[in-house]
Amino acid sequence: MSRMLHSFVVGLGRSGQGLHLPSLAKARAVAPDLVAPGPVTAFDPFLGPEPVPGTVMAHSLEEAVRRAPPHRSVVHLCTPPHLRSGMLDRLGRLGYRKIIVEKPLALDLAGLAAVARVRRRWGLDLTVSTQWLDSALTRRLRTAVEGRDHGRLRCIRVVQNKPRFTRSAQAPGHPTAFDVEVPHSLAVALSLAGGARLVTAAWEDMATERMRLPRLGRARLRLDHHSGVRTEIDSDLTSPVRERRITLEFEGATLTGHYPCGETDHTAQLRVAVAGHETSRSVFADDALPAFFVSAYARYRRSPYGPGTLPVQVDTVRLLTEAKDLCAVRESETRPTEEAHSVPSIG
Numbered sequence: 001m002s003r004m005l006h007s008f009v010v011g012l013g014r015s016g017q018g019l020h021l022p023s024l025a026k027a028r029a030v031a032p033d034l035v036a037p038g039p040v041t042a043f044d045p046f047l048g049p050e051p052v053p054g055t056v057m058a059h060s061l062e063e064a065v066r067r068a069p070p071h072r073s074v075v076h077l078c079t080p081p082h083l084r085s086g087m088l089d090r091l092g093r094l095g096y097r098k099i100i101v102e103k104p105l106a107l108d109l110a111g112l113a114a115v116a117r118v119r120r121r122w123g124l125d126l127t128v129s130t131q132w133l134d135s136a137l138t139r140r141l142r143t144a145v146e147g148r149d150h151g152r153l154r155c156i157r158v159v160q161n162k163p164r165f166t167r168s169a170q171a172p173g174h175p176t177a178f179d180v181e182v183p184h185s186l187a188v189a190l191s192l193a194g195g196a197r198l199v200t201a202a203w204e205d206m207a208t209e210r211m212r213l214p215r216l217g218r219a220r221l222r223l224d225h226h227s228g229v230r231t232e233i234d235s236d237l238t239s240p241v242r243e244r245r246i247t248l249e250f251e252g253a254t255l256t257g258h259y260p261c262g263e264t265d266h267t268a269q270l271r272v273a274v275a276g277h278e279t280s281r282s283v284f285a286d287d288a289l290p291a292f293f294v295s296a297y298a299r300y301r302r303s304p305y306g307p308g309t310l311p312v313q314v315d316t317v318r319l320l321t322e323a324k325d326l327c328a329v330r331e332s333e334t335r336p337t338e339e340a341h342s343v344p345s346i347g
Contacts, residue, residue, distance in 0.1 A: 003033075003301060004033065004034065004035065004036040004037075004072075005034065005035060005036060005072060005073065005074050005098070005297050005300060005301060006036045006041065006068045006069065006072055006073040006074070007024055007035065007036070007040045007041070007068070007073065007074055007076065008040070008041045008042070008043075008064055008067075008068035008073050008074070008075045008076065008096070009021060009024075009040055009041070009042045009043075009055070009075075009076045009078060010042075010043050010044070010045075010061070010075060010076065010077050010078060010079060010087065010091070011044055011045075011076075011077065011078030011079035011080075011102070012042060012044040012047055012052055012055075012078070013044075013078065013079075013080075013171075013173075014167075014171070015078040015102045016042070016044070016076065016078035016102075017052060018263075019263075019289060020076045020078055020102075020129075020289075021040060021042075021052075021054055021055070022263075023287075023289040023290045023292075023293055024040060024076075024290075024293060025054065026287065026290035027290040027291075027293040027294050027297070030290060030294055031294045031297070031298075034294065034297050034298060034301065035293075035297055036072075039054060039055050039056045040054060040055045040056070041055070041056055041058060041064050041067040041068040041073075042055035042056070042057055042058065043057070043058040043059075043060065043061060043063075043064050044057075045079065045087075061090055061091065061094060062094065065094055065095070070094060070095030070096045070097065071095065071097075073096065073098070074098045074099070074100060074296070074297060074300055075091055075096050075098065075099040075100065076099075076100045076102070076129075077091070077099055077100065077101045077102060078102045079102075080173050081102075081104055081105075081106060081107050081111070081173075081179070082107060082111070084101070084105070084106060084111060084114075084115055085106075085111065085114035085115050085117070085118050088101075088115060088118045088119070088122075088124060088126075089118045089121070089122075091124075092118060092121065092122025092123075092124055093122070096124075097122065097123060097124055097125055098125050098300045099124055099125070099126055099127070100126075100127045100128075100129055100293075100296055101126055101127065101128050101129065102128075102129050103128050103129055103130050103183045103184070103313075104128075104179055104183045104316075104317060104320070105126070105128045105313050105314070105316075105317050106317050107175060107179060108317075108321045108324070109317070109318065109321050111317075112314065112317045112318070112321075125300065125308075126310055127296045127299075127300075127308050127309070127310070128187075128309065128310070128313040129289070129292065130183055130184050130187040130188075130309070130313065130316075131184075131288040131289045131291070131292035132184040132185070132187065132188050132259065132288060133187055133188060133191055133292070133309055133312075134288055134291045134292040134295050135259060135268070135286055135288040135291075136268060136284060136285065136286040136288070136291070137246075137257045137258075137259055137268040137270060137284075137286055138188055138191075138192075140257075140270055140282075141188075141192060141246070141248055141255060141257060141270075142191070142192060144248065144250070144255055145192050145193075145248070150250035150251065150252045150253035150255075150274070151250050151251025151252040151253075152228075152250065152251050153192070153193060153227075153229050153248060153249075153250055154228075154229060154230070154249045154250060154251065155229065155230045155231070155232075155247075155248075155249040156189050156192065156193060156229060156230070156231040156232070156246065156247070156248055156249075157231075157232045157233075157246070157247040157249075158185040158188075158189065158231070158232070158233045158234070158245070158246045158247075159234050159235075159236075159243055159244075159245045159246075160181040160182070160184075160185055160233070160234070160235040160236075160243075160244050161235070161236045161237075161239035161241060161242060161243045161244075162181070162237060162239060162241075162242045162243075162261070163237070163238065163239060163240060163241075163242075164180065164206075164216075164237040164238075165206065165208060165238070168206055168213055168216050168237065169211060169213065174216070175215065176203055176215040176216060176219065176324055176327075177203055177204075177206075177215060177216050177217060177218055177219035177235055177237050178201075178203065178219040178221075178235075178320050178323055178324055179320070180216075180219075180235065180237060181235045181237070181244075182219055182221070182233055182235050182320065183316055183320065185233050185235075185246070186221075186233060186316050186319060186320065187309070187312050187313065187316050188246070189223065189225075189231040189233070190312050190315055190316060190319075191309070191312055192229075192248075193225040193227050193229035193231065194225050194226055194227045194229075195225065195226050195315060196223035196224060196225040196226065196231065196319065197223065197224055197226075198221065198222075198223060198319055198322045198323055198326065199221075199222040199223060199224050200221065200222050200326070201219075201220065201221040201222070201322075201323035201324075201326045201327055202218075202219075202220045202221075202327060202330075203215045203217070203218060203219050203220075203324075203327045204217040204218040204238075205217045206237060206238055207238075215327070216237060217236070217237055217238045218234075218235065218236045218237065218238065219233075219234075219235045219323075220232075220233065220234045220235070221233050221319075221323045223319065242261040242262065243258070243261065244258060244259035244260070244261055245257070245258050245259075246258075246259070252274060252275070253272060253273060253274045253275075254272075254273045255270065255271070255272050255273075256270070256271045256273070257269065257270045257271075258270075259286070259288075260286055260287075260288075266285060266286055266287035266288075267283060267284070267285060267286060268283075268284055268285075268286035269281065269282065269283050269284075270282045270284075296308070
């Protein structure tokens with residue numbers, strides 16, 4: 001019991017209440033010796049202490065310290081990304097060090113620099129919740145890449161489609177389509193093929209008969225990895241259908257995977273096509289977020305801490321910022337009154 005870690009969720013919007021709390025319950029069921037039992041301590045700076053099932057609500061961060069001791073607790077920071085560095089600073093000042101941060105880690109390089117300063121100031125051990133890295137599908141893809149059974153990896157293609165009209169209009173927490181789904185797939189591509197440089201990027205507005213939301217309709221980018229692999233990511237948030245598809249092209253085979261598309265069905269699929277052979281198909285359970293939490297809590301319980309996937313997350317923010325900067329420059333040439341996205345480098 002003494003080695004169990006308590007959970008403290010900060011922010012009870014869709015991510016905190018709709019994703020983190022249910023997945024924490026599943027993680028506790030899978031690893032009862034890792035995640036402490038009982039209600040989860042929670043605080044929301046916008047909602048106040050209204051009761052939320054499965055939690056004990058705190059009136060403030062300072063009050064939460066008495067319920068979730070910093071040295072034995074993992075914080076789930078689910079507040080909007082533009083508040084990231086300020087909330088991290090407050091948590092660090094109170095003694096919290098183990099913090100899972102809802103993606104994206106930052107919206108631009110200026111925000112990333114602010115997070116980096118706070119991290120160094122308090123010695124924070126940050127983990128970004130890009131759970132695709134712990135997905136069962138991603139693990140199978142990684143095994144194929146590392147095993148080289150199909151030869152060298154040549155290309156990664158990702159399609160992330162879903163209709164997001166209502167959420168984008170009602171809760172405009174993401175400034176562009178690059179900030180919604182792309183952080184997940186980009187982190188996977190970097191973990192499979194290594195570091196990369198941005199080649200090109202584009203965004204589109206989200207438009208209906210009644211509204212137009214700039215930059216929130218579609219995001220596309222292409223990367224050239226230092227390993228020689230090419231990655232193409234296309235995320236359409238105006239699509240009439242849901243699909244999360246990843247294709248890996250090897251010298252001797254093509255692997256096509258489908259990630260789960262929602263909270264109601266945690267099943268993934270993988271097809272392996274080899275010339276001259278019948279295509280194989282695997283269908284398997286893939287509830288990635290609880291698995292991600294179990295992995296993160298297990299790492300936090302070990303000492304000393306390791307870097308985890310933070311370097312990949314930092315590179316993800318850098319590349320997404322470059323993509324948004326490139327799109328903003330092109331947009332300013334045709335819409336000179338539009339706001340630019342360029343931000344200072346952190347060096």
